[in-house]
Amino acid sequence: MTRSLDSRPGARPGTTAPTTLRQRLAELRGPSVAPLPLDARALAALAANPGCHRRALLDGAGVDKAALARALGSPATFGQSQFAFVRGHAFEARVKADGGTELVRLLHARLAGAAAAAPPPGPDDVRIPDLTAAGPEGRTARTALALREATAAGRWTLLDHPLLAMDVAGTPAYLEPDAVVVHPDGSWTVVEIKSFAMVDGSADAAKVGAAARQAAVYALALEPLAGRVASGATVRHEVLLVCPKDFSNVPDAALVDIRKQLATTRRQLGRLTGVADIAAALPEGTSFDLCLADDGRTPRRPSGELAEALDAVAPAYAPECLAACELAFHCRARARAEGSVQTLGRGARAELGGLTTIESVLAAAAGEAGDPDDPAVAALRRAAALRAEALAPCGAEPVPAARKELPCH
Structure with a gap:
C-alpha cells in the first residue's frame, strides 16, 4: 500500500487531504501526460547509477526523458541503428x-x-x-x-x-x-x-x-x-x-x-521507494510537464523553466551516463559549467573525497588550500611534486608547477 507523502519525513506541512505517491508523480509528469512505462533497460541503468536522484525520480514518474532532453536543447544521440x-x-x-x-x-x-x-x-x-x-x-x-x-x-x-x-x-x-x-x-x-x-x-x-x-x-x-x-x-x-x-x-x-x-x-529497486522522499523535498510547483501543443510533439514550456525544475533534483553524472541516459548531455554540460569532478569519472570522484570541484582540486595540488593531513590532498601534492620534477630541465632544481599547468581532465 502506498503511503501518503505528508506522512513521510520532509513532506510539506499543512496538507489536509492525503496525497499518494502516484498522484504526486502524476503532478510532476503532467496531469494529461501518460506515464512512460519502465523497461528492463531503464531499470538496469538505474542499478548502474544508484546515486542519481534525478533519474530515479524521472523514471519513477514515467517522464519521457528523451522528449525532455530535446526540449532542453540537449537531445540524446545514443541508441541502436x-x-x-x-x-x-x-x-x-x-x-x-x-x-x-x-x-x-x-x-x-x-x-x-x-x-x-x-x-x-x-x-x-x-x-x-x-x-x-x-x-x-x-x-x-x-x-x-x-x-x-x-x-x-x-x-x-x-x-x-x-x-x-x-x-x-x-x-x-x-x-x-x-x-x-x-x-x-x-x-x-x-x-x-x-x-x-x-x-x-x-x-x-x-x-x-x-x-x-x-x-x-x-x-x-x-x-x-x-x-x-x-x-x-x-x-x-x-x-x-x-x-x-x-x-x-x-x-x-x-x-x-x-x-x-x-x-x-x-x-537499487528497493531504494526507489525513496522516490516519495525525493518528490516531497522538491519546491512547491515543480513540474516536468512539457505543455505540448495540439500536435502532441511541440513543447510550449520555456526550456529555462524545465532546466530550473531539473536543477531541483540532484544528479550523479558520470561519463558512463552517455551510453545509458537520455539526459546525459544536459547533465554533463551542467557539471562542466560548475567545474564538478563528476566529469572525471566515478573512480576519480571516489579518490578525491571531499574535493568536489576541479578548482578545489587544483588549489589543493598547488598547496593553496586543503588539509595536508587529508589523504586526497596529500596524494595530489605528491603527484604535483613528481610532475614538476619530471618536467624540470636536467640538473635544475624542480619548481612546483603553477596551478594553470596542472591537468584538470
Whole structure:
C-alpha cells in the first residue's frame, strides 16, 4: 500500500487531504501526460547509477526523458541503428529456429554437474507454449500459467518473449525477456540474445555487463513468480548469453553469473521507494510537464523553466551516463559549467573525497588550500611534486608547477 507523502519525513506541512505517491508523480509528469512505462533497460541503468536522484525520480514518474532532453536543447544521440535492429531480429530468429531445440542444446552444453549429465534434448523434447493473450495483464497471466504447467511437466520448455510484471515505486512495469527456459528439474534460466560478437569465447566486457544487469532485472521479476506458481521452482543465478560467433551468424553462448548484478539491482529497486522522499523535498510547483501543443510533439514550456525544475533534483553524472541516459548531455554540460569532478569519472570522484570541484582540486595540488593531513590532498601534492620534477630541465632544481599547468581532465 502506498503511503501518503505528508506522512513521510520532509513532506510539506499543512496538507489536509492525503496525497499518494502516484498522484504526486502524476503532478510532476503532467496531469494529461501518460506515464512512460519502465523497461528492463531503464531499470538496469538505474542499478548502474544508484546515486542519481534525478533519474530515479524521472523514471519513477514515467517522464519521457528523451522528449525532455530535446526540449532542453540537449537531445540524446545514443541508441541502436535500424541496421543493427534488423540484424538483431534476424539473429534472434535463427537462434530460436527448429522449435527452440538449438537454443536449449546450447544451454545444455554449458551446464555443469547433474544437469549436464542428462542427455541433450532431441527435436521433439522441447515444448514452446502459446503465450498469446489480450493486453499486458492477460499476457502476464498467461506467462504465469505456462511457467506453472512447464514446471509440473518436468520437461524442457522454451517461453518465447514471455511478459513479466514488477511493481516499481508503486507503478507496474512490464518486462519482456528474449526467452526463459524451464529445465526438467523445475529450475528456470533467463536467456539474453545479443547481436554483438563473441570472439574466441569472450565478448566486450562493458556490453556483457550491461546484458547481465538487464538479465538481473528479469530474474528479479521471476523470483516472486517462482514462489507462487510452483513449489520447488527456482530461478538460476546464471543466465545464458547468446551472441554471434566470430562475427558470423552462427550462435555461440556462455553462462554468465549474475549474483552481483542481482544484489545491486535488488538494492537499487528497493531504494526507489525513496522516490516519495525525493518528490516531497522538491519546491512547491515543480513540474516536468512539457505543455505540448495540439500536435502532441511541440513543447510550449520555456526550456529555462524545465532546466530550473531539473536543477531541483540532484544528479550523479558520470561519463558512463552517455551510453545509458537520455539526459546525459544536459547533465554533463551542467557539471562542466560548475567545474564538478563528476566529469572525471566515478573512480576519480571516489579518490578525491571531499574535493568536489576541479578548482578545489587544483588549489589543493598547488598547496593553496586543503588539509595536508587529508589523504586526497596529500596524494595530489605528491603527484604535483613528481610532475614538476619530471618536467624540470636536467640538473635544475624542480619548481612546483603553477596551478594553470596542472591537468584538470
